[in-house]
Structures are given as C-alpha cells and as structure tokens.
Amino acid sequence: MKKVYLETFGCQMNVSDSERVSTVLARDGFEITSDQLSADVVIINTCSVREKAEHKLYSHVGRLRKKAKLKMPVIGVMGCVAQLEGETLFKKIQGVDFVLGTRAVGRISNAVNETLSGRSGYLDVGEREDDYDWTVADTHRHSPYVAFLPIIEGCNKFCTYCIVPFSRGRERSLTASDIVRQVLELRRNGVKEVHLIGQNVNSYRPQTDSGLEQFAGKSAFSRLLRAVAATGIERVKFTTSFPRDFRDDIVDAIDEHENLCNWVHLPVQSGSNKVLKAMKRGHTIEKYLAKIDRIKASPRDIALTTDIIVGFPGETEPDFLDTVKMVEYCGFDMAYMFKYSPRPETPAYEMSDDVSPAEKTLRFMELERAQKHSQDRQLQKYLNKVLKVLPETASSRSDSGLTGHSTCHKIVNFEGSNEMLGQIVDVRITEIKTNSLFGEVIK
Ligand code: SF4
Structure with missing residues (x-):
C-alpha cells in the first residue's frame, strides 16, 4: 500500500480540502501517514494569500528533496498556489511532480496514480465535475469532535488586495438540504461542533430555497443558521463573515438559538473610509460600527474578532489614527493584523505602495499596542x-x-x-x- 503524507498551509478551507483529499485517497487504497520520511507521496496544500507563503513553498520543496535521502517521494502541490500558477510551477520549482488546482481535489487519486506510474508534469486545474461529492470528509477529519463544513466556495467581492477570487473562483453555495443532511450525519457520528465555513460565509446564496422554506427571516444565511440550529447539534460556529452582507437577522438567529455560538469574526481591514474605498470593501466605517453596535447589544455576550491591514497604499497618518480609534471603540477579543505587502496579480499591485516599510512597522506596532490594551481589558470579563x-x-x-x-x-x-x-x-x-x-x- 503506497503511503501519502499531506502538509497543509492556510485557512480552514484548505484544512477542509486536505481532509477531503485524505478521505478520497484512503477510499482509493492509499495509506495516509504522519511520517513524512516513509511516504511514497508528499502533497503540499498551499496558501497564496501572502506572497511570502508562496516563496516558502519554493524552499520547502527543496528541503523535502534534501531530507529524503533514502527514499525519494513523489511531490504534489495542491491549493491556491497550484490553481494560480498552474504549469509554471514545474518551471519555478525543481522537483514538483504534479499540480492540482482548488477545484480538482476530487480527482486527487488520478493525479497520484498517473504520477506513480511514471507520468511527469501531471497538471489538473480544471473545473469541478458536475457530480462532485461535497460530502464532508468523515474518516480523516482534524478532530473527531469538530468538523469544518464548507457551505460556500469562492468569492465575488474582488477586494483590491486579495488573490482569493482568482485562486478560488466565483461563489458557489451548497444547497441547504445538503448542509442539513450533513450536519445530521456528523451529529450521529459524534461531532459536537460544526463550523460552517467559506471565504465569506454569510454571502451564502443557494440556487434554490429547498430546505429553508419553513424558516422565517430575511437573508438566506440567517435562515440557514436557523435550519442548522434545528438539527440539534450541540454547537454551530461560522466563519468568515463579510461585513456588507452581515445583516441584523444573523444576530437575531444567534439570540434565539443557544446552539449558535456567541462568536463573530468580522474583518474590518481599516478604520478609514478612504482606505476602505481603495480596498473596495463595500462597507463604510459607519455601517461597520452600526453592525458592531447590534452585535454588542445581544444578550448572548458575543465575542468579536477581526482582521486589519496597516499601510495600504494611500493610507495617511490620519487614516491610520482612524483605525486605532475604531479598534478602541470595537473592543475586539482578538485581531489578526498584517502589514500590507503588494500581492502580484491583484488590482492593488498596480497602486503605488507609498507607505514606507519603516512607517508600516511603526503603525503596526502602535496598532498592536492599542489592540493589546483593548484586548486585555476585554478579556478580563471572562x-x-x-x-x-x-x-x-x-x-x-x-x-x-x-x-x-x-x-x-x-x-x-x-x-x-x-x-x-x-x-x-x-x-x-x-x-x-x-x-x-x-x-x-x-x-
Ligand atoms: S471578501 Fe475580499 S478579502 Fe475576503 S476573500 Fe473575497 S476578495 Fe478576498
């Protein structure tokens, strides 16, 4: 039996894809191993959100080759870098044997089998099969008690700094009846907590309403939340939310269903309307804060987390101070903060990266201080x-x-x-x- 070792970088969507790939490979007769040195096949599931992560892949493959003195494994690259780079990966990285895009994960066994039987440069960045099985991986989940369930894939938002719409394609939502069926099955199998995941999970828009008709409410996502809550699974979390599509009825659903967990991750990115507009985020800071006010008014004591970028092109000192003010106002339990770096092939790459590296570092440190101060105060409530x-x-x-x-x-x-x-x-x-x-x- 050939052994496969999988290494995963990036977000929950990638973790979920790796679980699915492991399940498919095990079904097709491969052994999934946690011992890289004994593996016949090493698959690296990549993230391309930051260019740095992409560069890491290049050195990583080199290290793998060096380490594998006794046994040289077949090396495959999947995930966002694979989707974006396609064939050029073979030229950029010595030693890659196959490349599989984000929509081809269901065809992983073909890629591995073809490569093991001697084919070189196997490439599949094609679309999903029409009959693609979305069923959540059951045998190779990262936890027996927690499951990630992708309900929407891709992104239509095109924030100017982001590569995801190019690497993951347009939004596609799973039907509500499929989601409910899978949650019921996970519950039967002992899962206590299900995470509904997607790049912007609350933009959920299935083609038909089947499975949601009986739930009153405005947005499809709030109705889906109610439908999933009604399965009786002990805990439901969801991430990541897109501010423009975050409607009050989502908070209403959390207020009314104990098993919808009291945590919302709502990436704001900046406190300045000018910067938000340049990022094409589709929300103003006033609208964002109104949503925060509604969340904070919930009797469920909802924890808030966010993402922030500092030093985006055109960000002035007053723009940055608006971000600091916003952080102090919102009281996030946690914020993932990043210094802006231009990502090739995104619209922002064409903008002048006019905040100097030294200034970005200074702003980052100041924001970190402000967030830490607010977070320390915030966490004391626990x-x-x-x-x-x-x-x-x-x-x-x-x-x-x-x-x-x-x-x-x-x-x-x-x-x-x-x-x-x-x-x-x-x-x-x-x-x-x-x-x-x-x-x-x-x-
Ligand atoms: S919403 Fe914006 S930041 Fe999020 S994945 Fe889509 S384009 Fe990227």
Whole structure:
C-alpha cells in the first residue's frame, strides 16, 4: 500500500480540502501517514494569500528533496498556489511532480496514480465535475469532535488586495438540504461542533430555497443558521463573515438559538473610509460600527474578532489614527493584523505602495499596542466566569491537562482526564493570558 503524507498551509478551507483529499485517497487504497520520511507521496496544500507563503513553498520543496535521502517521494502541490500558477510551477520549482488546482481535489487519486506510474508534469486545474461529492470528509477529519463544513466556495467581492477570487473562483453555495443532511450525519457520528465555513460565509446564496422554506427571516444565511440550529447539534460556529452582507437577522438567529455560538469574526481591514474605498470593501466605517453596535447589544455576550491591514497604499497618518480609534471603540477579543505587502496579480499591485516599510512597522506596532490594551481589558470579563468548553486534545503544557474551545471561541486550558475529551464541560476561568484562558472544571 503506497503511503501519502499531506502538509497543509492556510485557512480552514484548505484544512477542509486536505481532509477531503485524505478521505478520497484512503477510499482509493492509499495509506495516509504522519511520517513524512516513509511516504511514497508528499502533497503540499498551499496558501497564496501572502506572497511570502508562496516563496516558502519554493524552499520547502527543496528541503523535502534534501531530507529524503533514502527514499525519494513523489511531490504534489495542491491549493491556491497550484490553481494560480498552474504549469509554471514545474518551471519555478525543481522537483514538483504534479499540480492540482482548488477545484480538482476530487480527482486527487488520478493525479497520484498517473504520477506513480511514471507520468511527469501531471497538471489538473480544471473545473469541478458536475457530480462532485461535497460530502464532508468523515474518516480523516482534524478532530473527531469538530468538523469544518464548507457551505460556500469562492468569492465575488474582488477586494483590491486579495488573490482569493482568482485562486478560488466565483461563489458557489451548497444547497441547504445538503448542509442539513450533513450536519445530521456528523451529529450521529459524534461531532459536537460544526463550523460552517467559506471565504465569506454569510454571502451564502443557494440556487434554490429547498430546505429553508419553513424558516422565517430575511437573508438566506440567517435562515440557514436557523435550519442548522434545528438539527440539534450541540454547537454551530461560522466563519468568515463579510461585513456588507452581515445583516441584523444573523444576530437575531444567534439570540434565539443557544446552539449558535456567541462568536463573530468580522474583518474590518481599516478604520478609514478612504482606505476602505481603495480596498473596495463595500462597507463604510459607519455601517461597520452600526453592525458592531447590534452585535454588542445581544444578550448572548458575543465575542468579536477581526482582521486589519496597516499601510495600504494611500493610507495617511490620519487614516491610520482612524483605525486605532475604531479598534478602541470595537473592543475586539482578538485581531489578526498584517502589514500590507503588494500581492502580484491583484488590482492593488498596480497602486503605488507609498507607505514606507519603516512607517508600516511603526503603525503596526502602535496598532498592536492599542489592540493589546483593548484586548486585555476585554478579556478580563471572562475572569471567574463559567464557560462551556469542548475539550478537544490533551494539552501540550501539562501531563494531565486538556485544551478546548469555549462557545465564544477562546482557547481554554484546564486539568482533566482523557475521558472528558469530546464532552462539553463547565470551566471556571481563573487566569487570563493573551492568547488563551486557564481554568478549572466545575464538578
Ligand atoms: S471578501 Fe475580499 S478579502 Fe475576503 S476573500 Fe473575497 S476578495 Fe478576498
């Protein structure tokens, strides 16, 4: 039996694609291994959101080749870099044997079999088959208790800095009845928490309403949330949300259904309307803050997280200070912050990258300070509070420790036995750290 080792970079969509690829390969007679050195085939699932990640791939393949002294594996590249670069990857990176795009994951076994039987330069960046099976991977998920379920793929938004619409193609939504069927199946198989995922999950727009008719509400996504909540699965999370399509009825659904978790990830990117317009984000800061106000007014105490870019072309000091002000106002539990770097083949690449690297670093550090200050204050509210936590793994920090996530998507560490894994427990929070909380189980 040939052994396949998979390495995944990037977002939850990539994790989900890797799970699907592992499931397909195992079904087709391959063994999925966690030992890279013994593998006959190494597949790298790539991310292209940052150009740096792409460059890392080049050195990574080189290292793989060097490491594999005894046994030279077949090397395949899949994911966004594969989709964007296609055939040119063979020229750019010595030692790549096959390239498989984001829409060809269902045909992974062909790529591997063809390459193992001696074909060189196998390339598949074609479209999905019409009868593509969207069923979520069941045998090779990253966790037995948590499942990522893609409900929408691709993106139509074309934010000027972003490569995703080019690497993942146009938006396509799965039907609501398929989603509900899969959630019911996951629940039967012991999954406690399902993440509905997509580049902009709340832009969900299925071609037909089948499966949603009985749910009142305005947007298709809020109706889908209600339908998924009605399956009775213990926890539902969703990410990433696109601000322009984030309607109040999503918060109404969270307010009314306990199993829709109290966490929203809503990337703002900038606090300046001028910069938001240059980014083509489709929302103003006033509209964004109105959504934040609605979320904060929820009795569910919804945790907020976001993404921010500093130093976008044309960002002046006053624009940047608007971002700092916005961060102080919103009170994010966490913000993923990035210094802008031009990504080839995006519209922003043509703009003048006029904020100097030194200035970007200064702004980044100032924003980090502001966010840390706000976050420290924000997280104090969890001290002595009892959170419902799903223990997912043994903690790497102690022999008898467990790690899991709360409904508000905080990482929580606590003492506990392995029998608790997969069982939702009440944990009183006793210590707050920047990236995680610590606590004790309430008997
Ligand atoms: S919404 Fe904008 S940032 Fe998000 S994936 Fe689409 S183009 Fe990229």
